[in-house]
Amino acid sequence: MQINECFLKLSSNYLFADIAKRVKAFKAEHPEADVISLGIGDVTQPLAPAVVEALHKAADEMASCATFRGYGPEQGYDFLRNAIVEHDFRARGINVAADEIFVSDGAKSDTGNFQELLSSDCVVAVTDPVYPVYVDSNVMTARCIVTLPCTAENGFVPAFPQEHVDVIYLCYPNNPTGTTLTKEQLKAWVDYALATDALIFYDAAYEAFIRHDDIPHSIYEIPGAKQCAVEFHSYSKTAGFTGVRCGYTVVPKEVKSERMKSEVFNETQYSLNQLWNRRQCTKFNGTSYLSQRAAEAIYAPEGKQQIQKTINYYMQNATLMRKALTDMGFTVYGGTDAPYIWVKTPKCMSSWEFFDWMLYSAHVVCTPGAGFGSSGEGYVRLTAFGTHENTEKALRRIDSKL
Numbered sequence: 465m466q467i468n469e470c471f472l473k474l475s476s477n478y479l480f481a482d483i484a485k486r487v488k489a490f491k492a493e494h495p496e497a498d499v500i501s502l503g504i505g506d507v508t509q510p511l512a513p514a515v516v517e518a519l520h521k522a523a524d525e526m527a528s529c530a531t532f533r534g535y536g537p538e539q540g541y542d543f544l545r546n547a548i549v550e551h552d553f554r555a556r557g558i559n560v561a562a563d564e565i566f567v568s569d570g571a572k573s574d575t576g577n578f579q580e581l582l583s584s585d586c587v588v589a590v591t592d593p594v595y596p597v598y599v600d601s602n603v604m605t606a607r608c609i610v611t612l613p614c615t616a617e618n619g620f621v622p623a624f625p626q627e628h629v630d631v632i633y634l635c636y637p638n639n640p641t642g643t644t645l646t647k648e649q650l651k652a653w654v655d656y657a658l659a660t661d662a663l664i665f666y667d668a669a670y671e672a673f674i675r676h677d678d679i680p681h682s683i684y685e686i687p688g689a690k691q692c693a694v695e696f697h698s699y700s701k702t703a704g705f706t707g708v709r710c711g712y713t714v715v716p717k718e719v720k721s722e723r724m725k726s727e728v729f730n731e732t733q734y735s736l737n738q739l740w741n742r743r744q745c746t747k748f749n750g751t752s753y754l755s756q757r758a759a760e761a762i763y764a765p766e767g768k769q770q771i772q773k774t775i776n777y778y779m780q781n782a783t784l785m786r787k788a789l790t791d792m793g794f795t796v797y798g799g800t801d802a803p804y805i806w807v808k809t810p811k812c813m814s815s816w817e818f819f820d821w822m823l824y825s826a827h828v829v830c831t832p833g834a835g836f837g838s839s840g841e842g843y844v845r846l847t848a849f850g851t852h853e854n855t856e857k858a859l860r861r862i863d864s865k866l
């Protein structure tokens with residue numbers, strides 16, 4: 465038996481496992497320390513009452529023969545696909561059809577799996593720093609990966625690749641930098657993709673945190689994007705579904721690549737919408753009925769209002785963190801339209817040096833920027849997903865230790 469040796473090329477440890485190991489060692493040495501995590505991007509606030517009610521109702525339906533649900537459609541139930549079309553797209557003047565929506569168990573699986581539709585000799589471009597899933601899933605398939613540095617010098621807006629690439633992963637609002645692209649900047653990428661026959665895999669997991677009108681919530685706000693972009697959404701941060709699990713992917717019927725055409729395949733066969741449908745029907749048995757009913761509840765008026773309240777709660781943390789850290793003399797980015805703050809390390813410290821300083825001096829856990837790619841060196845990521853109390857306490861401690 466021979467294993468897929470590409471797995472050996474993955475960086476040895478998953479970033480968050482590395483962090484957990486260091487935190488565990490610190491806690492073993494200092495059992496009395498009250499460690500606050502502003503590191504991993506998990507949420508802390510409970511589900512919206514409307515979501516909990518929908519979950520209860522769906523669970524009750526499972527208790528009776530007449531309303532029990534077994535396997536559902538692999539693509540998702542119509543009630544959710546239609547709600548997505550209506551509220552996430554039509555309300556913004558975007559025309560997406562229900563059969564272009566594929567409900568999933570979250571954006572991690574889909575952003576990791578979508579590359580399966582591409583030939584192994586496709587060249588992919590990722591920003592640096594980057595959400596590691598895009599890189600690792602392509603390393604597993606031995607694809608050539610081009611990196612596009614996002615630095616303070618270029619305002620965290622990647623330059624176009626120097627060579628031809630087949631796919632570009634873009635994530636805005638960005639994890640980890642918390643920065644965004646304006647409509648004009650995103651339009652330049654759509655025009656570039658159309659001109660060079662590239663696909664854009666657009667991760668919109670954090671669109672609900674956008675505050676400014678000139679920042680697009682969906683790539684389909686840009687003319688031409690339906691010909692060149694697939695878009696990933698997640699309810700994890702939008703509605704606290706990190707444990708419930710639900711998201712969706714938009715695969716427009718128009719999106720196709722000239723390069724994917726071949727003499728043996730016809731128009732329908734190289735449609736990404738059809739290929740993704742085929743892939744999902746083979747490997748995915750649908751998102752749980754309970755999760756989908758829970759997701760549907762966030763589109764009803766009270767659900768919408770409740771999740772917005774929680775999003776505002778996190779964004780208050782972000783505002784507070786930006787202000788307090790700036791007042792302390794740190795250079796910070798992000799946090800205005802995203803729940804992440806990208807902090808320049810002081811005194812030329814490396815990301816991991818500053819991580820250790822934060823842990824050992826302030827008992828605060830952050831995420832070393834270097835774990836997201838070489839351009840993340842010299843930065844750490846803080847998240848706004850803590851409680852107000854912990855966020856304030858962490859900031860006071862950092863201030864007192866400087």
Ligand code: PLP
Nearest residue numbers: 570571572595639669698700711
């Ligand atoms: N995409 C980005 C950029 C993320 O940061 C995350 C989660 O941290 C995900 C996708 C995964 O989301 P989900 O919980 O829906 O799998």
